[in-house]
Amino acid sequence: MDALSDDASRPSHDGSANLLTIAYREFSAMVLGYLRSSGVDDPEAVTQDVFVALYPRLGSITGGADGARTLIFSIAHARVVDHHRKRSRSPVSEAYLAALDPRTSPSAEDEVVARDGEASVIALMDLLANDQREVLALRIIAELSLEQTAQVMNRSAGAIKQLQLRALANLRKQVDGGIAG
Amino acid sequence: MNEPSPEPHVDLVVDAFLAETGAEPEIELREALVQLRRLAATATPAPSAELESLMGDGAPIVLLSSRRRTIVLVTLAAVSVSLGLGVSTAAAVSPVFRQTAEDTFTAIVHAVAPGLGSGAPVPAPHKSAPPLVVTPTTEPSAVPAPNDSTPRTSHPTPPPTSQRGEGTDHRPVDPPTPTHSGKAVHPTHPAHP
Structure with missing residues (x-):
């Protein structure tokens, strides 16, 4: 039975406001962490955007908390893809950071690992391909299941399985100080 | 006697993922994933x-x-x-x-x-x-930061964006369409002074 087919079941404004508050409280830190790991500019602002975009779609959530989580990270993932697409069109000039340049020294990754954990893991993730970084972030930070990750990334569960194996292999290579293929 | 982990949930998430993928739980790899999970611990x-x-x-x-x-x-x-x-x-x-x-x-x-x-x-x-x-x-x-003695850096750090791996995800970016279109609740801004 489809509960959403009944108009009376739509959350009122107060209900939506409460749902948004709860969703924000439960998931905003995860969304922020996910966006930071993805290298999005101004992840705090994008986090706010994600939940603003969630608001009119609260009534479309099916599947309870699983559905809410999937929808929230679908919106966030779309923002990440948009960000990288936009950046690939118009590269942003940034200050050169020797410590983050894997070409400058074979110990770059070692240095990355040795630095502050948060900055180092963001730098490590930065060395992965976009989809590899995404799959790890969605599985580890967002705690999405294989199937939810497949839904968010619009791929099959089998493809996600393979992708996360490649991501782990690449991450291991980076951590071990190898040169990524 | 094992000392309880200060971050049991982080450990659980990472270990469950490693077990699921069948990856060898090398210390360095596991630590990198733990650090990744900590990004959500702000x-x-x-x-x-x-x-x-x-x-x-x-x-x-x-x-x-x-x-x-x-x-x-x-x-x-x-x-x-x-x-x-x-x-x-x-x-x-x-x-x-x-x-x-x-x-x-x-x-x-x-x-x-x-x-x-x-x-x-x-x-x-x-x-x-x-x-x-x-x-x-x-x-x-x-609200001040919680009295959490765990040494976490919760302040935002500008993400380094150089040398990112080449993108491979270029599919349409629209999130999955809700099963029940037309059921969206349109926001009504409450009147706040």
Whole structure:
């Protein structure tokens, strides 16, 4: 039975406001962490955007908390893809950071690992391909299941399985100080 | 005797993922994944003015660290179990944590919007209890960082963006379309002075 087919079941404004508050409280830190790991500019602002975009779609959530989580990270993932697409069109000039340049020294990754954990893991993730970084972030930070990750990334569960194996292999290579293929 | 981990949930998430993938749990790799998971262990960011207006006068946002949120969720889980929610303790450890959070959310969803979501009916929370166990605050943005002695860097760090791997994800960016189109709740901005 489809509960959403009944108009009376739509959350009122107060209900939506409460749902948004709860969703924000439960998931905003995860969304922020996910966006930071993805290298999005101004992840705090994008986090706010994600939940603003969630608001009119609260009534479309099916599947309870699983559905809410999937929808929230679908919106966030779309923002990440948009960000990288936009950046690939118009590269942003940034200050050169020797410590983050894997070409400058074979110990770059070692240095990355040795630095502050948060900055180092963001730098490590930065060395992965976009989809590899995404799959790890969605599985580890967002705690999405294989199937939810497949839904968010619009791929099959089998493809996600393979992708996360490649991501782990690449991450291991980076951590071990190898040169990524 | 094993010393309890200061971040049991982080360990569970990472170990469950490594077990699922069959990857060898090398220390360095595992540590990198733990660090990755810690990115979510920041305090809840203060909502923007626009978000606050959408939230209206609902329950206040309490800036809880992930660790404190876990404590709240675990507490709620105990209450939920006592109410007959029935989280299976026989399930794997990680799914229990996951289920705990999801059941809590589901219960809240049903409490504030009975028709929303799907799945089996969830017992209504105690009448006198608010949806979440929170400490009301009048100025969410002014809430100090939780007294969490865990040395975490919760402040935002500008993400380095150089040398990113080549992108391979160039599919359309639209999130999955809701199954029930036309059911969206259109935001109505409450009149705030």
